[in-house]
Amino acid sequence: MRTRVLATVAFSTLAMSMVHGQGAPSLQATKVQRIKVAPPTAVPDLKTTLYKMADVLGMLRGAQEEDSVLTLDYRGAGTMAIGGQQAKLMSYRGSVRFNIPGLRVDFTRAGADGKPQRQVQVVAGKFAWNETQPGQNPTPAMDTVNERLLQIWTLPPGIVKAAALAGTTAKVSLEGGVVYVSFPLPAPLAGTAKAALNATDVMVLTLDNGDKYELTNLIDRVETRLGNVVTETTFADYADWNEADYKSDVLFPGRIVQRRNGVTVLDLTITRTNTYNPYVVMPVPENVQKSSDK
Numbered sequence: 575m576r577t578r579v580l581a582t583v584a585f586s587t588l589a590m591s592m593v594h595g596q597g598a599p600s601l602q603a604t605k606v607q608r609i610k611v612a613p614p615t616a617v618p619d620l621k622t623t624l625y626k627m628a629d630v631l632g633m634l635r636g637a638q639e640e641d642s643v644l645t646l647d648y649r650g651a652g653t654m655a656i657g658g659q660q661a662k663l664m665s666y667r668g669s670v671r672f673n674i675p676g677l678r679v680d681f682t683r684a685g686a687d688g689k690p691q692r693q694v695q696v697v698a699g700k701f702a703w704n705e706t707q708p709g710q711n712p713t714p715a716m717d718t719v720n721e722r723l724l725q726i727w728t729l730p731p732g733i734v735k736a737a738a739l740a741g742t743t744a745k746v747s748l749e750g751g752v753v754y755v756s757f758p759l760p761a762p763l764a765g766t767a768k769a770a771l772n773a774t775d776v777m778v779l780t781l782d783n784g785d786k787y788e789l790t791n792l793i794d795r796v797e798t799r800l801g802n803v804v805t806e807t808t809f810a811d812y813a814d815w816n817e818a819d820y821k822s823d824v825l826f827p828g829r830i831v832q833r834r835n836g837v838t839v840l841d842l843t844i845t846r847t848n849t850y851n852p853y854v855v856m857p858v859p860e861n862v863q864k865s866s867d868k
Contacts (some may be wrong), residue, residue, distance in 0.1 A: 605780035608792060613751030614773055623746050623755060626791035627734045627771065632814075632824040632849075641738075644729045645671045645854040648815070648847045655839040656683065656693075664690055666842060668725070669854045672735055674698050675726045675760070677857040680708060696857040697722035700762055701866060714865035720763055720800060720818045727759055727809045730793045730827060733769050736760050753791070765800035769793050792825075805839075815847040824849035 628634050628641060635642035649667045653660050669678045678696035683690040694705040695718070702719040703712045716724040727736045733755075737744045740757035747754045753771045771791045779787040795808040811828030814821050826847050832840040 582735050593784055605766070607778045607780075609776050609778055611776050614748060614753060618753060619746045620744055620755075623753065623771070624734065624738055626745075626789075627737075627793065629791045630777075630791050630825070631730055631734065632822070633638075633731060634727055634733060641735070642851075643849060644673065644851045645669070645674065646731065646824075646826070646847065646849045647854065648826060648844055649851045650842045650844040650846075652840070652842040653838075654681065654683070654841075655834075655837065660838075663842075665836065668850070670726055670729065670732070671854040671856065672726065672732065673680075674856070675723065675732075676854070677704075677722060677726050678708060678854070678856050679722075679725070693721060696856050697726075698858050701862050703856045703859060703862040712859035712862055714862045716862075716866055723763055723797060724759075724805065727763070727767065728796055728805070728832070730809060733767065733793055734795055736767065737769070740834075759798065759800075763800060765798055767796055767798045768798060769796040803835060805832060805834045811844075815844050816849060817846065820848070820850070822849040 584669060625634075629679070631637075633641050633643045646669065647669045649665070651663050651666055654666070655664055661828070664682045664684055666681040667679070669680075669815070670676070670730055672679075677696070679695045680692070681694075682690045682692045692707070694706060694708055695715070696703050696712075697719060699718060702715045702717075702722050704715050705712055713735065726732045736759060737755050737757045739760055744755060744757035747756065751774075753773045754768055755769045755771065756766065759765045759767055770793070771796050773790055775790065775792070777789045779789070781787065792812055795806060798805045798807075808831045809827035812825045813824055813828055815826050815828065816822050816824075824847075828844045830839065830840065830842045
C-alpha cells in the first residue's frame with residue numbers, strides 16, 4: 575500500500591517516504607531506482623490497473639486508500655490557440671474542482687501591441703462563461719461547455735476519475751506492448767477516451783526495513799473523440815510541483831501538449847501546483863443560468 579511518496583522532477587533523489595495508513599510510522603526510502611521492464615504480455619485486470627494509475631499519482635491516502643484529490647491548482651506558461659492563432663502565454667492558471675465538475679482558466683497573453691491581455695474562462699457542470707477577473711462580470715459562453723469540460727477529464731487525475739466513474743464500461747487492452755484504458759467520457763460529454771499507460775518504466779523504492787515498492791502506470795497520453803473532433807493530450811516530466819515547503823507527494827506532469835485534429839491548441843510548461851485541495855469554487859452566475867433557458 576502506498577499512500578505517500580515524495581518525488582523530485584527526475585525521481586532521482588532519495589528524499590522519498592511512505593506512510594502505511596494514517597497515524598502509522600513513516601518508512602523512509604533508502605534507495606530509489608528507475609528501471610526498464612519488458613512490456614506486459616497479458617492484459618491486466620481493470621481494478622488493478624486503475625489502482626496503479628491512482629497510486630503512482632499519489633491520489634490514494636489513508637488507511638482506506640481513498641481518492642484524496644478533490645481540487646487542484648496548476649500554473650505555467652507556454653502557447654495556446656486563440657481564435658485560430660497561436661498566442662504566447664505570459665501566465666496560465668487552471669483551478670479544478672472535480673466533483674462539480676468545474677474549471678476556471680485564468681491566463682494572460684501578449685496582445686498584438688505587446689501589451690498583456692487577460693482572459694478568464696469558466697465551466698461548471700453544464701454552464702460555461704467568461705469573466706474579466708475571477709468572479710467578476712460574467713458573460714455566457716455556452717457553446718464552449720464541451721471543450722472546457724474536456725480539459726478536466728484530460729488531466730491525469732481527471733482521467734483516473736473518469737475511468738473509475740465509467741465502471742464496467744471501462745476496458746483495458748494491450749496493443750503493441752502498451753496498456754490502454756478506454757472509457758466513455760462523463761456526461762454531458764457524448765464521447766470516448768483512450769489513455770496509454772507507461773508500464774515499462776518502473777520506479778523501485780527500497781525502504782529502510784528492506785521492503786521494495788514499485789510504482790508504474792503513469793499516463794503518457796490520452797486520445798478523446800467527440801463527434802468528428804479528435805484530441806490528443808500528451809504528458810511528460812511528472813513531479814510534485816508544489817512549492818518546496820509545501821510538498822504534497824501528488825505527481826502532476828510538468829509538460830502538457832494538446833492537439834485537436836492534429837493542430838496544437840495548448841503547449842503548457844508547469845511551474846507550480848497546489849495539490850493540497852485548495853479552495854476552488856465557481857458558482858454559476860444568474861445571467862448564465864438564464865441564458866441556458868433561451
